[in-house]
Amino acid sequence: MTVLELRDLRVTYEGGVPAVRGVDLSVARGEVLGVAGESGCGKSTISNAVLRLLPRGAKVEGQVLLDGEDVYGMSFGRLRAVRWATASIVFQGALHSLNPVRRVGAQIAEPIMLHSNATRRAADRRAGELLEQVGLPARRARDHPHQLSGGQRQRVLIALALACGPRLLIADEPTTALDVMVQAQVLALLSSLVRDMELSMVLISHDLSVLGSVCDRVAVMYAGRLVEQGPAAAVFDDPRHPYGAALAGAFPRVGDERFRYGPRGLPGDPPFPGDLPGGCEFHPRCPVALDRCATTDVELTALGDGRSSACLRAAEPALDLRGAS
Amino acid sequence: MTEDARAAGTAGAAPDGGRPVALAARGLHVRFGAARAVDGVELEVGAGEIVALVGESGCGKTTLARGLLGLVRPAGGTVEHGSRPLVRTKAGLKEFRRHVQLVLQDPTGSLNPRHTVYEAVAEGLRVHRVEGDEWERVAGALSRAGLRPPERFFLRRPHELSGGQRQRVVIAGALVLEPDVLVADEPVSSLDASVRGEILALLLRLRAELGLSVLVVTHDLGLAWNIADRVAVMYLGRIVETGPAADVLLSPRHPYTKALLSVVPEVGRMEPVLLTGEAPDPSRIPAGCRFRPRCPAYAAGVPADVAARCETVSPAVLPAGDGHHTACHLTEPAAP
Numbered sequence: 001m002t003v004l005e006l007r008d009l010r011v012t013y014e015g016g017v018p019a020v021r022g023v024d025l026s027v028a029r030g031e032v033l034g035v036a037g038e039s040g041c042g043k044s045t046i047s048n049a050v051l052r053l054l055p056r057g058a059k060v061e062g063q064v065l066l067d068g069e070d071v072y073g074m075s076f077g078r079l080r081a082v083r084w085a086t087a088s089i090v091f092q093g094a095l096h097s098l099n100p101v102r103r104v105g106a107q108i109a110e111p112i113m114l115h116s117n118a119t120r121r122a123a124d125r126r127a128g129e130l131l132e133q134v135g136l137p138a139r140r141a142r143d144h145p146h147q148l149s150g151g152q153r154q155r156v157l158i159a160l161a162l163a164c165g166p167r168l169l170i171a172d173e174p175t176t177a178l179d180v181m182v183q184a185q186v187l188a189l190l191s192s193l194v195r196d197m198e199l200s201m202v203l204i205s206h207d208l209s210v211l212g213s214v215c216d217r218v219a220v221m222y223a224g225r226l227v228e229q230g231p232a233a234a235v236f237d238d239p240r241h242p243y244g245a246a247l248a249g250a251f252p253r254v255g256d257e258r259f260r261y262g263p264r265g266l267p268g269d270p271p272f273p274g275d276l277p278g279g280c281e282f283h284p285r286c287p288v289a290l291d292r293c294a295t296t297d298v299e300l301t302a303l304g305d306g307r308s309s310a311c312l313r314a315a316e317p318a319l320d321l322r323g324a325s
Numbered sequence: 326m327t328e329d330a331r332a333a334g335t336a337g338a339a340p341d342g343g344r345p346v347a348l349a350a351r352g353l354h355v356r357f358g359a360a361r362a363v364d365g366v367e368l369e370v371g372a373g374e375i376v377a378l379v380g381e382s383g384c385g386k387t388t389l390a391r392g393l394l395g396l397v398r399p400a401g402g403t404v405e406h407g408s409r410p411l412v413r414t415k416a417g418l419k420e421f422r423r424h425v426q427l428v429l430q431d432p433t434g435s436l437n438p439r440h441t442v443y444e445a446v447a448e449g450l451r452v453h454r455v456e457g458d459e460w461e462r463v464a465g466a467l468s469r470a471g472l473r474p475p476e477r478f479f480l481r482r483p484h485e486l487s488g489g490q491r492q493r494v495v496i497a498g499a500l501v502l503e504p505d506v507l508v509a510d511e512p513v514s515s516l517d518a519s520v521r522g523e524i525l526a527l528l529l530r531l532r533a534e535l536g537l538s539v540l541v542v543t544h545d546l547g548l549a550w551n552i553a554d555r556v557a558v559m560y561l562g563r564i565v566e567t568g569p570a571a572d573v574l575l576s577p578r579h580p581y582t583k584a585l586l587s588v589v590p591e592v593g594r595m596e597p598v599l600l601t602g603e604a605p606d607p608s609r610i611p612a613g614c615r616f617r618p619r620c621p622a623y624a625a626g627v628p629a630d631v632a633a634r635c636e637t638v639s640p641a642v643l644p645a646g647d648g649h650h651t652a653c654h655l656t657e658p659a660a661p
Contacts, residue, residue, distance in 0.1 A: 038517040039488075179381045180544055181600050184588035188599060206518050209547075213590035243519070250518035254550045254574050254589055261529060263551040265522025269487035285519070 001029045003168050003200040004050065004087070007063040011045050014057035017274040019045040021224035022062070024300075027168065032194055032201045034211030034232060036247055037221035038270045043204045046221075047170045050202075051083050066168070084111050084164040090157050092173035097157055098145040104156045105131070105141025108163050115164045130159040134189060151182035158189065162197075169194070169201045175210065187214050208244075209251040212236035217306075220244045223271055223281040226300050230307035240309040242286050280312070288313060344371040345407070347538035348393060348425060348506045349645060352402035355385075355392050359608040362388040364562030365402070367645035370506065375532055375539045377553035377570065379546060379585070385562045385607065390508050390542045394427050406506070423453055426499035430511035432491035436483040442467070442494050443479040449502045466501035469535070470494070471527055489520035496527065500535075507531075510542045525552050546589050550574055555647070558582045561615045562607055563642065568649030578651040580622040613637045614654060622655055631655060 004027040011020040020042040027033045037043045048054050050064055052071055064071040066086055074082065091097040099107055108130055109123035118126065128138030134155040145153055154174060161169055171190060175183040191214055194201050205211050211218050211232060218235045220228040220243060228241035239245040246266045252259035268285045271277060277284050283293040293312060300310045348370045355363035362385045370376045380386045391397045393404055395411055395418050404411040411421050426449075429435040436445055446463045449455075455462070467475035470493040483491055492512065499507055509528065513521040529552055531537045541553065549556050549570055556573040558566040558581065566579040577583045584598040600619045605611075613636045617623050623635050631654050640652035651657055 038519060180546075180585060180588055181381055184590075184597055185599055187590070188597070207590070208518070209590040246519045246522075250521050251590075252547050252550060254546055254586065256550075259547075259551055260571070261552065263522040263525035263529070263548075265524070265526060266519040267523065269489055269520060270517060 002026050002065075003029055003031075003067060004202070005063075005065040005068075006046070006050075007065070009046065009049060009062040009064060010060070011042070011049055011054065012059040012061075013055070015274075018276075019224055019273050020049065023221075023224075023226055025219060025226070027200045027202060029167070029200055030194070030198050031217065032191075032203060032215045034208075034215035034218040035202060035204045035221060036206065036208045036211055036218055036244075038206055040270050040273060041221040042224040042273070043221050044172055047089060047172045047202065047204055050170060051087060051089065052079060053089075081115070084166060085115055086166055087168040087170060088161040088164070088166040090154075090161045090169060090171040090174050092176055098153060100145050103142055103144055104148070108141070108156070108160050111160070111163045127159070127163070130162055131156070133162065133193070134159045135185075149182075150178055151185060154178060154182075154186050155189065158186075158193070162193070167200060169199050170204070171201060172204045173206070174203070176205070176207075183210070190214065206247075207251055208236055208247040209253075212248075220247060223276055224273060225281070225310065226308075227282065227310045228308070229300070230303075230305070234305070234307060240303060240307060240314040241282075241311045242288050242313075243282050244309075280310070344374065346370070346405065347372045347374070347407060348508075348540065349405040349408075350389065350393055350402065351405060351645075352642070353389065353392055353399050353404065354401035355388050355397050356400040360606075361562050361610055362607050363392055363399075364607070364610065365642045366559075366562075366564055367642055368393075368557055368564060368567075369645040370538045370540050372505070372538055373532060373536045374555065375528065375541065375553050376555045376557060377541045377543055377549035378557050378559060379543055379549055380559035381544060381585075383607070384559045386542050386559045387510055389559065390427075390510055390540065393540065394425060394508055395421055396427075419453070423502050424504050425506040425508065426502060426504040428496055428499050428507055428509040428512055431515045432488065432495045433483065433515070435495055436491060438483050440482070441479065442472075442481050442483075442486075445483075445494055446498045446501050449498055453502060455502070462501055463497075466497040467494075469500050469531065470497035471523075472497065487520075488516050489523060492516060492520075492524055493527070496524075496531075500531070504537070506538045506540070508540045508542070511544070512541065513548065514543070514545070522551075528552055546574060546586060558585070561605060561610055563615065563652060565616065565640075565643075565652045566650070567643055569647070572649045576649075578649070578656040579616075579653045580620050580655070581616050584621060612639075614640055614652075616653075627655060 006023055006025040009020055009023045012018045035043045049060060105127045108127035112118050112123040112126050128141050131138050131141055136155050175186050203215055215232040218232045219226050222243050228244040235244055236248050239248050249264035266285045279294040279296055280298045283289045298310045298312055300308050302308045303314060346369045350366050350368045353363055353366045366389055378386050392399055406421055406425060443463055446466055447459055450459055450462060464475040467478055472478045472493050513524050528539055553570045556570045557564045560581050566573055566582045577586055584600050587598045598621050611618055617635050634654045643650040643652050
């Protein structure tokens with residue numbers, strides 16, 4: 001069963017900047033989908049588009065279906081019911097997403113009371129249970145955000161996202177500001193919640209190695225489009241798009257001899273969404289570009305085994321894209 | 326400065342006939358009130374060597390780097406540059422900082438938004454009243470940092486540059502004084518993934534071309550695997566494991582290093598060992614081995630005589646030199 005489906009989603013911000021340019025994605029019940037990409041590639045725009053959290057003036061085309069229902073056709077009342085209860089977002093930057101002058105328990109209890117007829121006391125009890133579910137003692141409900149460490153605050157945000165029992169969790173860079181050990185703890189927590197509560201999750205990160213370790217499937221975005229999609233381990237180990245290869249190489253496996261004294265990067269920078277190169281958007285930075293890449297608009301094309309790539313050379317068997325740059 | 330002059334500038338005597346030492350901490354202690362942020366550290370960066378100092382946030386790695394830069398006054402121990410102790414007078418510190426340059430993380434925060442690239446890079450020359458052709462030195466530093474042709478960047482301001490270009494400007498600002506040591510604190514953590522590799526490759530190239538020594542402070546073990554010759558792992562103010570990068574990263578001995586490596590996503594060689602909690606409080610360092618309260622090996626059970634030592638004896642401070650050393654009672658048996 002499909003929990004979330006994006007059909008040819010296009011988002012254009014005020015001023016005509018196209019942030020998302022035709023994305024098709026689906027997330028099945030219990031599935032964890034990773035979305036990888038760099039700043040400005042459109043990945044956070046997608047997460048905000050799902051719950052209609054985009055700024056006024058952003059133009060949305062295509063469809064966002066939550067449990068088969070078009071989010072952009074919903075009345076505002078219906079939308080309020082769906083936010084938190086069907087899908088919720090774990091935001092990045094745990095320090096800024098919590099109200100610094102309210103106790104964290106009250107912040108978790110608030111959506112519970114708004115979405116059900118729960119009494120204050122029942123909502124508080126539920127907030128305590130949620131904190132324990134994310135590995136914090138229930139008494140920490142009485143703490144203010146500044147009394148918690150970065151990892152604990154991220155756990156509070158996860159508890160908050162779970163407050164109304166959603167079926168879909170969208171986690172936007174949930175571990176970016178965290179230390180390695182705390183990152184591992186938070187990723188382990190998210191994985192176990194997904195498994196135990198049969199949640200679906202969209203995990204957004206610039207770090208393909210994080211996605212590879214947690215997700216079932218990974219989609220790689222560049223300049224507002226998907227350039228590669230497939231099973232997570234396959235995309236990380238054997239990328240079929242040179243940009244996917246560059247992301248996989250940016251966080252190498254310790255012990256992989258190809259990366260010893262061999263950091264890999266791409267020349268140039270991600271393009272500004274308002275000023276995209278013609279042809280394949282990636283060709284100016286591509287280590288294996290051909291002449292025709294500058295003029296050919298490349299679509300995402302299925303390669304079999306659940307994989308797809310938007311590279312003209314994706315099917316060339318001898319091309320080691322990961323070792324190319 | 327020519328290559329020869331640079332080599333002369335770094336010429337520290339090698340204590341044991343090995344490579345000369347560019348920068349060293351000798352028994353360094355840094356305190357903030359009751360917090361022992363750096364609690365007795367021996368660390369050397371050899372001439373032309375890249376050393377990665379790794380650990381969790383709060384372990385003291387940035388404080389140690391600041392101590393090595395002469396930016397905090399140590400409570401004990403000394404900093405040596407080219408085997409000469411750092412003289413803590415105004416003139417001594419100024420001279421020292423010409424040779425040992427800091428590369429900050431977050432280039433956006435460390436560049437003045439109103440200064441042009443030229444002004445940002447030339448600032449060090451003006452502070453140090455360096456003689457000679459300023460224009461030529463700035464152009465040279467920018468091209469060594471990979472911003473070519475340099476003239477194209479002179480009049481740009483930080484907001485007109487990409488993240489990778491800003492980090493290169495910060496590096497050029499350090500290179501313009503022709504230092505022999507760079508201390509880079511998380512040099513790529515705020516950069517886009519596809520740009521990281523280029524900046525790391527630049528550090529390797531600067532070492533190869535200029536013979537620069539680099540101390541990289543990072544929480545990222547993949548980065549250490551990418552560029553470091555040696556790795557020092559820091560925990561709660563002490564180095565707990567040090568050695569050649571391949572030894573430490575592929576055959577870690579200290580339970581803390583093992584745990585850190587096991588949680589690097591997709592390493593795939595080990596079961597992840599999740600340590601509970603976060604880095605503990607440097608104002609309350611546990612007695613005995615400082616890692617014992619979180620140590621998975623101790624928790625799993627160790628022989629009674631070893632356990633007693635874990636509880637009461639603090640492992641000795643590790644030597645600064647080249648070998649693979651571990652501050653752990655389990656892996657380093659007691660001297661007879």
